[in-house]
Amino acid sequence: MKLCAMDMDKNDRSIMTETEVPLTQVSDTEWISEKQDAKYWGIAISQPGEPFPGGPTEMHLTNGPRIVWSMQGHAEITQQDGTTCRLATGEGIYVDGRALHHSVFAPSRVPVITLNVTFPGTVDYEFK
Amino acid sequence: MKIAPIASFVTIALAAFSLTSASAQDARIIHVPGVEAPVYAEAEWDLPLPKADTPMYDRSFIAEGGAAATAPDGASRYTAQEYNFPMGALRVLKWESGPVIHQITFETQLYMLKGTASVGVAGDIVTINAGDAVFLPSGILRNSDPDGETVILTYIVSNTSDAPKAKVVRGEGLNVMAIAQWMDGEDPTTATDHDAILKAPDGAAKFTAKRYSGDGNSFRHAVLEAGGRTTPATNGRDILIYINKGRMKRTEDGVEYTVEAGDAIREENAKSGYWEILEASEFIATDMPFDPSQPRYNLQRSTNAVAGTGYRQE
Numbered sequence: 001m002k003l004c005a006m007d008m009d010k011n012d013r014s015i016m017t018e019t020e021v022p023l024t025q026v027s028d029t030e031w032i033s034e035k036q037d038a039k040y041w042g043i044a045i046s047q048p049g050e051p052f053p054g055g056p057t058e059m060h061l062t063n064g065p066r067i068v069w070s071m072q073g074h075a076e077i078t079q080q081d082g083t084t085c086r087l088a089t090g091e092g093i094y095v096d097g098r099a100l101h102h103s104v105f106a107p108s109r110v111p112v113i114t115l116n117v118t119f120p121g122t123v124d125y126e127f128k
Numbered sequence: 129m130k131i132a133p134i135a136s137f138v139t140i141a142l143a144a145f146s147l148t149s150a151s152a153q154d155a156r157i158i159h160v161p162g163v164e165a166p167v168y169a170e171a172e173w174d175l176p177l178p179k180a181d182t183p184m185y186d187r188s189f190i191a192e193g194g195a196a197a198t199a200p201d202g203a204s205r206y207t208a209q210e211y212n213f214p215m216g217a218l219r220v221l222k223w224e225s226g227p228v229i230h231q232i233t234f235e236t237q238l239y240m241l242k243g244t245a246s247v248g249v250a251g252d253i254v255t256i257n258a259g260d261a262v263f264l265p266s267g268i269l270r271n272s273d274p275d276g277e278t279v280i281l282t283y284i285v286s287n288t289s290d291a292p293k294a295k296v297v298r299g300e301g302l303n304v305m306a307i308a309q310w311m312d313g314e315d316p317t318t319a320t321d322h323d324a325i326l327k328a329p330d331g332a333a334k335f336t337a338k339r340y341s342g343d344g345n346s347f348r349h350a351v352l353e354a355g356g357r358t359t360p361a362t363n364g365r366d367i368l369i370y371i372n373k374g375r376m377k378r379t380e381d382g383v384e385y386t387v388e389a390g391d392a393i394r395e396e397n398a399k400s401g402y403w404e405i406l407e408a409s410e411f412i413a414t415d416m417p418f419d420p421s422q423p424r425y426n427l428q429r430s431t432n433a434v435a436g437t438g439y440r441q442e
Contacts, residue, residue, distance in 0.1 A: 011293065012266040012267065013294075059233040100231075100233060
C-alpha cells in the first residue's frame, strides 16, 4: 500500500514522495501489515482555515518519523520544493523527521483532527 | 479529551502571522517600488537544547510582525522586505547588527549583498561572503558575530532543470564581461571587446556583467555607467531585477518605468524593452521561468498570498 510521504532530496531539502507499507493477504477480502514499532501517539485538533502561526513561509520539523492520519477534515502539507500533499478524512502521510514542511488547514470546512503515531528513531522508519 | 502537547501536527514555530499587502499582488505587476514593498520585523532564535530523549535537528524559532518584539534577548533581529511577482518572489533580509539567524524554508536561491554568513549546501555548511550566490540552499543562515550590516537577497523562483543541484557560486574570480550597446541607425549593436567599447558612440550604454550559473537558473550582477541606452531585447521568460544602486528607466511594450535603488522590476516574458541609465547603477537579475512540465521547484506565490493559504504549486 502506498502512502504519501515526506523525504529529503540530494540537496538536503524536503520533498514529497511515496512510501510502501507491505501488506499480506490473510483472506479473500483482507490484507494486513506486519506489527509496526511505535514510540507514542497523540491526537491534535486544528480549527479550519486557521492561519498557521509564522505566516506562509513558516516551516517546521517533527524531529522524529511518524505517520499522521486525518480523522476529520482536510489538511495540506507543502515541502521545500513546492510539492504538496492534501489529506482528506481517512488519509495518512508518512513524515520524515528531517523534512521541513508547511501545513495549512485552510481547505477544511470542519476542525481538522489528526492521529499522530511516532516511530522510534529520529530520521526514518522502515515499514516491515 | 486531553490533547497530547507535543505529538502534534500543529506548529512548533512560535510566531504571529501577518497578512501580505495586496497592492503588490496584481498579476500584471511589473514594477514594485521599494517604498511600496511591505517590510516585516522578524526575529529568529535557536531552540533550547533538547532533552536527551527528544533529539532535535538544527532549526530556529521565528517570530514575525508584532511578535518579533517578544523574542528573547540575544535573538537575531532583522527586517524582511517583500517583493511579490506573478512568477516568483524576492525578500530582502537586512540585519543592522547582532547575530544572523535565518531558517531556509521555501527559498530556492540567495545572493549575499553585504556581510558574511554560513548556510547549508547539499548537506555541507559553507561560508558565503558579499557577492556570493547559492542555488537551492538549505539549513540555517548563520553568523554569530557579524562585522556590520548584513543584507541577503532571498528568492522563491523556479528553474528549468529536472534535477537541479544545490550549488554555491563565488563572485570573486567570476569572469567580468564588459559590454557596450547602442543603436546604429535602426540596427542594435553590441560590443564586447576593449577597442570597440572605447569607440562606442555617445549614447551607448556601457556596463560590466558577472554571470552566476546554477542548474536551470542564474544570477547576473551588472554595474552600469551613467548615461546611455541599451538595445531592445525580448526575453524568453520573466526576469526579476533588484536595483541596489542608482536610477534607471525601463521602457517595455511602450510603457516607461523609472526605477531606483531599493526597487524591483520584472522584465516580462516575450515583451520587447530597453533600459536608459539615468545614474551610475547596479542590479541583480535572476530568471523566473515557468514550465508546467517541471513538477518540482515550481513554487509560485499566490496572488492573494495570506498566512495559511499563501502558496500553491503550479
